[in-house]
Amino acid sequence: xxxxxxxxxxxxxYQARLALxxxxxxxxxxxxxxxxxxxxxxxxxxxxxxxxxxxxxxxxHTTLYDAQAILVYLAxxxxxxxxWLPRRDxxxxxxxxxxxxxxxxxxxSAGAARLHESLGHVTDVTAARAxxxxxxxxxxxxxxxxxxxxxxxxxxxxxxxxxxxxxxxxVALSEEGGVSRIDYPAVRRxxxxxxxxxxxxxxxxxxxxxxxxxxxxx
Amino acid sequence: xPTPPCTxxxxxxxxxxxxxxxxxxxxxxxxxxxxxxxxxxxWSPDAGxxxxxxxATQHQLPTLVRYGYIWTSLGTPPKDLFSIPEYDEPDRxxxxxxxxxxxxxxxRAIENFLDMAHFPFVHTDVxxxxxxxxVVEYDVDVSAERDEVxxxxxxxxxxxxxxxxxxxxxxxxxxxVPHPYCSILYKTSGDDPGRKDVIAVFLQxxxxxxxxxHLLLSVLDDAHEDKEIRNFQQSIFxxxxxxxxxxxxxxxPLDPRSxxxxxxxxxxxxxxxxxxxxxxxxxxIPAGR
Numbered sequence: 445x446x447x448x449x450x451x452x453x454x455x456x457x458y459q460a461r462l463a464l465x466x467x468x469x470x471x472x473x474x475x476x477x478x479x480x481x482x483x484x485x486x487x488x489x490x491x492x493x494x495x496x497x498x499x500x501x502x503x504x505h506t507t508l509y510d511a512q513a514i515l516v517y518l519a520x521x522x523x524x525x526x527x528w529l530p531r532r533d534x535x536x537x538x539x540x541x542x543x544x545x546x547x548x549x550x551x552x553s554a555g556a557a558r559l560h561e562s563l564g565h566v567t568d569v570t571a572a573r574a575x576x577x578x579x580x581x582x583x584x585x586x587x588x589x590x591x592x593x594x595x596x597x598x599x600x601x602x603x604x605x606x607x608x609x610x611x612x613x614x615v616a617l618s619e620e621g622g623v624s625r626i627d628y629p630a631v632r633r634x635x636x637x638x639x640x641x642x643x644x645x646x647x648x649x650x651x652x653x654x655x656x657x658x659x660x661x662x
Numbered sequence: 663x664p665t666p667p668c669t670x671x672x673x674x675x676x677x678x679x680x681x682x683x684x685x686x687x688x689x690x691x692x693x694x695x696x697x698x699x700x701x702x703x704x705w706s707p708d709a710g711x712x713x714x715x716x717x718a719t720q721h722q723l724p725t726l727v728r729y730g731y732i733w734t735s736l737g738t739p740p741k742d743l744f745s746i747p748e749y750d751e752p753d754r755x756x757x758x759x760x761x762x763x764x765x766x767x768x769x770r771a772i773e774n775f776l777d778m779a780h781f782p783f784v785h786t787d788v789x790x791x792x793x794x795x796x797v798v799e800y801d802v803d804v805s806a807e808r809d810e811v812x813x814x815x816x817x818x819x820x821x822x823x824x825x826x827x828x829x830x831x832x833x834x835x836x837x838x839v840p841h842p843y844c845s846i847l848y849k850t851s852g853d854d855p856g857r858k859d860v861i862a863v864f865l866q867x868x869x870x871x872x873x874x875x876h877l878l879l880s881v882l883d884d885a886h887e888d889k890e891i892r893n894f895q896q897s898i899f900x901x902x903x904x905x906x907x908x909x910x911x912x913x914x915p916l917d918p919r920s921x922x923x924x925x926x927x928x929x930x931x932x933x934x935x936x937x938x939x940x941x942x943x944x945x946x947i948p949a950g951r
Contacts, residue, residue: 452897477889479896480685480760562762562903564874620903622765648900 446471449492449500451478455555455613456511457499458647459547462609463518466643467528476500479563512544515606527603539599543607550579550614557621558614569622576623580615580631587630596637604641612638616650666736667698667869670944674737676841679864679876680713682758683730695868697736697944705732729878730758731864744810744840748848748860749880757888759877759895766906767945768843768865768873769914769937774906775845775863776837776933778818779926784901787821791830794819797926804936810840811936813929824859825894826852826883839933842942843867851882859883861895870945871912875899917949 448464450457450473464471476498477483484496493500493509500507501514503521508514519529530536553575559565560572590596598607616635618625625632638644639653646652668674680694680703688706693716695701700716701723711725713734726733728743749756764771774780779797781790800816816835823833836848836858843865848858860880865873877895915921916938923931938949 452893453900475889475893477893480682480758480892481889483889561765564763619907648897649904 445503447474447502448472449474449476449489449498449502451476451484451498452648454478454498455558455617456497456551458613459511459610460499460501460514460518461645461647462612463515463528463606465645466609466641467518467522468643469518469522512547512610515544515610519606527601528606528609530599530601530605536599536601536605540605540607543598544610546579546583547607547610547614550576550611553579554614554618554621554623557623558617559621561621573621573623576618576621580618580623580625580628583611583615584628584631587634591630591633596634598634604638608634608638608641613647620649668736668867668944670942671737672940672942673697673842673867673944675735675739676737676843677726677733677735677739677743678843679731679733679866679874681732682761682876683727683732684758685761686732694866694874696734697867698869699736701734703732703734729862729864729880730756731876731878744844746846746860746862746880748858753882754860754880755883755888755891756878756880757892759879759892760899761874761876762899762903763868763872763874764903764906765872765912766909767871767913768867769933769945770909770912771863771865771873771875771906772839772843772845773914773930773933774902775847776813776839776929777927778816778835779924780905781818781820784905785898788898789820789823790818791821799925800928802928802932804932808840810838811929811932812839813837813932823849824852824881824883825886825891828852837929839936842937842940843873843945853882853884857882867945911947913945913947915947917947920947 446469448460448471476489478498483489484498490496492507497509499511500509508517516529529540553572556567557569557572557576560567560569597604598611599605615631636653678696683705686692686705691702691704693700693702701713702716703713705711711727711732713723713725714721723734724739726743729746729749733743782792782795798817801814803812805812814836817832819830820833821830823831833850838846846860846862848860851857851859859882862878864876867873877899879891879895881891883891916934937946
């Protein structure tokens with residue numbers, strides 16, 4: 445039985461919920477109130493997650509407290525198709541890992557700007573936004589050239605990977621941190637494609653995709 | 663003293679919320695922004711609340727502690743705040759669901775709070791669902807004596823009206839707007855259909871286009887933990903947030919010709935007229951400009 449220690453409004457938690465959903469896994473949720481309860485700082489939670497990070501995933505005897513580690517584990521353990529983390533292809537494994545790194549960089553820039561705006565977290569919001577724009581520009585160029593080559597996803601495969609799930613949340617929520625996506629049309633087209641992945645779940649603040657095109661896979 | 667950034671006397675003389683007492687570490691100084699000014703505040707169980715303009719600590723601002731929040735004013739406020747009698751009922755659970763910064767003017771946020779027509783589309787399968795999208799006729803009254811907007815007989819089919827609901831039900835709402843930037847709603851309680859849960863939004867105007875939204879819950883619920891009740895409301899508010907932040911213009915236009923209301927907007931029409939009558943200029947686009 446899989447248990448996710450989860451906070452609805454956290455984008456890292458949302459990455460884990462997305463992965464569980466697209467993999468079609470059943471799990472139970474334990475609410476950990478990040479705000480205002482600061483439950484992630486309690487003794488019982490620190491025992492699970494020494495860095496007081498959300499989410500935490502427990503599966504049988506495994507406990508993991510890092511969003512990207514959770515995605516890697518879920519795909520490696522529970523994806524019979526082997527597509528979400530294509531372990532047999534060294535190039536794809538490298539690409540996936542590179543984009544997981546970008547998702548962390550987004551969390552500390554676009555995500556930090558969002559926490560500054562909504563919960564008043566102290567951060568240099570001008571620097572955080574500038575960094576987020578650098579990342580979005582890189583992402584937009586990569587996706588635009590990919591589209592020219594007939595590639596729809598972050599990695600050079602004809603299907604999405606956990607990289608798409610990891611990068612999506614902080615991109616899709618960036619406007620709440622004052623980071624507009626108006627200048628990144630290829631990014632906007634890609635977020636629409638992610639919303640049409642079979643099994644996609646929205647979260648508070650994000651709405652489901654339109655039915656303009658068939659869900660993926662077609 | 664330099665001229666304050668906000669020169670609207672109506673707004674300067676109001677009480678404004680600064681923070682939930684439960685989220686204010688006792689005995690320490692805190693700062694926040696109110697009407698574009700840096701305000702320091704502190705609270706302790708013995709000394710109560712204090713507030714001051716940063717850099718003018720010797721000059722105390724008036725304070726109140728009501729409904730679990732610290733309130734202050736930058737002008738000459740009325741003696742007391744509007745009344746919420748239900749708050750003192752002994753079996754109610756009172757708590758701050760969240761204080762969240764939103765890039766919107768206070769009056770736009772009040773209008774969203776009053777609006778039922780968006781429930782099926784924004785709070786799908788929670789506060790509304792298709793095909794139950796009609797906002798049936800309701801009553802709006804502006805009480806001259808209490809100086810507040812009152813909307814009654816508001817009804818909506820809700821799949822999941824609160825943390826304590828197990829099935830869909832038609833829920834009746836009453837809305838009060840007793841303060842230009844504060845509103846209170848009463849909705850049929852899931853636990854006790856003869857009584858109503860109270861949810862209030864108190865908007866702290868950071869500037870004309872930013873607020874901190876303080877969300878008070880005063881509910882009848884014996885079954886759920888505080889965090890479950892808050893989580894439900896935080897998710898709802900998270901759905902409203904991008905809608906609020908994408909409204910344009912961000913300040914609320916008061917000219918009746920500037921936006922086109924429909925019948926379901928009756929309470930918003932009354933609210934705008936009420937604001938115009940007060941001569942309010944902060945956070946709005948006054949008529950005729």
